[in-house]
Amino acid sequence: MKYQVGDDIIVLHSNEEGKVIELINDKMVMIEVRGVKFPAYMDQIDFPYFYRFTKKKQEPEKKVAPKQYIDQVPKEKPKPNQIQVADGVWLSFIPKFALDDFNDEVVELLKVHLVNKTPDTYQFTYKQFFLHDLDFELVNQVQGFHDFYLHDIDFEKVNDSPSFSVDFSLLQPKKGKAAHYEAQLKLKPKQIFQKIEALKENNEPTFSYQLFKEYPEKDSSEDYVDLSKLSNKGYKIYDASKVRQHLPPARSVIDLHIEKLTDTYDHLSNIEIIGIQLAEFEKWFDLAIAHRQPSLIVIHGVGKGRLREEIHDILKTKREVKHFINQYDPRFGYGATEVFFQY
Template sequence: MNIGDKVRILHGNESGVITKISSGGMVEIEIEDGFRIPVHRREVVVVSAVEKQYFGGAQAPSQTPSVLDGGTVSGEGVFLGYIPLNDKDHSIYICNDSVRTYFVLVAEIFGENCKTLLADKIGPNGSMKVGEKSIADFEEWPMLLVQLFPIHEKIEKQLPSIERRIKFKASSFFRSKGKIPVLGKNGYVFKLSENTKEINVQELNAELNEGKMVEQPTFKKPPREIDLHIEKLVEDHSKMSNSEMLRLQLKTFETNLNQAIASGMDEITFVHGIGNGVLRKEIHKILSQMGNIKYFQDSQKDRFGYGATLVRIS
């Protein structure tokens, strides 16, 4: 009785796969629905292939539909194979039973981290060893990432890449016995290149945006002349400090200038008055640092006594 054996509980209707053998004669069995139960080994019996054939028991559905339990693999493609070295250790192979050459990458995933096990080109009827794993550590096996990139050695239709993220369950792994293609050895085999679908980005975007109206950004066009005198901006500024008034005036200036640029205006005039010249100086400083301004100049002496700045937008 070993890990991976299909067993039946003598005093019950449950059957499953041995996932762990503990001291004291206890074994852990994963039954069909994924639950694991501890049972004494005297209470279980190994289900042999002869018994299954004689009674005509139906095979439980497998999570690897391309693998025939205890038989051969259907169809050509790329396969992941686990070949037993002894009763515990297994060698892992990538086998390419197809006419296509692939660049293959295999990595173990540890949360947000990963470890690359293999990165190489595999040709038709080729195989590559990925590593080794012990069945005794089955529960601790990390998720396995396999990526296959078809190599087009001539001008032809582009084929989609293949990606598989594999986290084995005992109930599916130990039912996947078969003859591993290319190598011709018995082991546990999984078809990687089945049920692939090419992703059409345009169709995917259309599905994601179906029924949604794409909003186009709109920008309010400001008046061609903006008066920045504080009494034009607030009803009562008697309690505002000079710095607060200046910040509000500059914010109003920048908001209207940005709207003028975004809406495609060619010019705009800001009326700031003469006063002590602080607001004018700050406005000219900002304009001198902008790249989309053609020029700016004092303007409208007849109306404001050079208390305004004309801005020409490039």
Template sequence: MKFEIGDNVVVKHSNEDGKVVDILGDKMVLVEVRGVRFPAYTDQLDFPYFKQFSSKKLFEEKKPPKKYIEDVKREKNPPKYKVAEGLWLVFFPVFSKDVFDDDVVEELKIYLVNQTDNGLRFRFWLNYAGETEMELQNEVLALQDFYLMNIPFEHLNDSPSFEFEFSLITPQKSKAEYYEATYKPKGKQVFKQIEVLKQKGDAFFTQQLFDRYPDKTKIEAEPFVADPFSQLSKAGFKVVAGKKLPNTEPAPPSVLDLHIDKLTNDYRNMTAHEKLTLQLREFEKWLDKAELHYMKHLWVIHGVGSGRLKEEVHEMLKLRDNVKSFVSQYHPWYGHGATEIFLK
């Protein structure tokens, strides 16, 4: 018998360490391995030093050379969103299952993606029917994205409006100081986009706010002509005296302030609808007079507020044939609450 009670042994077939706890005969002992006792023949056991000797490495393996962080090549991050150059809103639909196991859109996760070379500072308003629900101010760096919010899908039926005001983090003389952009998603339109997205197997759909940050608007002064009739006479045209025109209304001011307290003293007794109606009526009358007097450059002060008056003014300007262009950007006198108008 080569084993005694208390000897440490190795079970050959499982290579597990154990201990002899009893002698059962000349060729059999009772072994305990990890709390379990069982009989084993002595030729199925071995002393542990044979295992230690056979598993010991005669030669140490060469350790790989150390790598320092500056030696590791930085991998380029693949673009998260396959969108063209510009500033984008990216919408990720969040799906769930209904009782019929069909996919249902619960909400939209919205990101602002800046695929331009300019870092942008921005202000964001989420409005419902002209009332501000959420306001946010932050920055989105060049070639980066910014998580805006989650919006429940059912809220698209409440006429949401995403309004932005952008400026460059690093100002440039040739670029506009501020730029405004608005997106008004329609429930039916978004639903169609989601259906197309599901057919293509895409994860998101997009809406572009602008392709590049705009340049500063240049206003060229019109040449002054003291006596246009003398210029016609010198050019060979016959100029005769005509009838004297009747004394018409004077030209309107080039700046119109639509704050309600500037238009009436009785505004405290007016409803919101009555105030808006008066403001738009005065704006239309002023614009008509400006066109009659061939004025080219105007300003209308509508304030910031909920944005409803500004929105209505811009809609009216879009429908006027004589309006060449208009822009709403920061002005040192009027701040963000005015729109600059150029007539044809």
């Protein structure tokens, strides 16, 4: 038995001290606090010594400061990170906890911050989606070594697999650096729940994901090329306004069954088959966009649903996708997804 009659105890909920006056059973004791006797479960009380040791000494009463009016209060300025060590840009989540009707600790919402641990100031466009629907958008700037509060997410909506897209550009362009950089993050509900459990066990305030470590260099393809020199050497140069005339023809329906893609697939593993199917999907998806098709039907079959899930995950990250549906079709049953584009 952890406690004996006469032991000093502290009530964890109220930090009031008392004594054990009776042992009821192996889970409950009768305690007395300030002359009031009542039963308590053993996990609701503890020995008071740690509380006494950590309790701050009562400070002498301070003089009352003169009244200060609102127009005298200086405006609060954004606070820079205290430790200025370059470590990229992060998306950080702060869970806000509350107690439910059963006095259990639950998460009400997630506060989302953009954390800039670099000396550069960035212009950014932030978008947050649930499934494939845009839920929140913000355009602003984040200064070097500063945190920027974005918005709150109701925790009950975490089940809708939130995803995030942030397009960055340097406020002061630098030679050799990219004109912009888009970072994307997709979270599954299970990931978030695991992060919060680890956060509580380690007594940490936030969990974060790095969007990039260093702002990327300029892609060499962005450099200007004098096409007249290539034309003089006999290369065929196309007018960019007529580029679609020179693209391979697109398809409105693509069939990703492996037997439609290759004759030699018996020796392939499941991972190799999925890789071939996804590469074929990406090719026709890009051509559909290049030809500005209004829609595309992707036949993936039913099976165990692995290929369908992979394709749906890809579609959720594509900005050209307005929406997509996987419903019964008399031609394909449930084995096809129709994609609708936006330009």
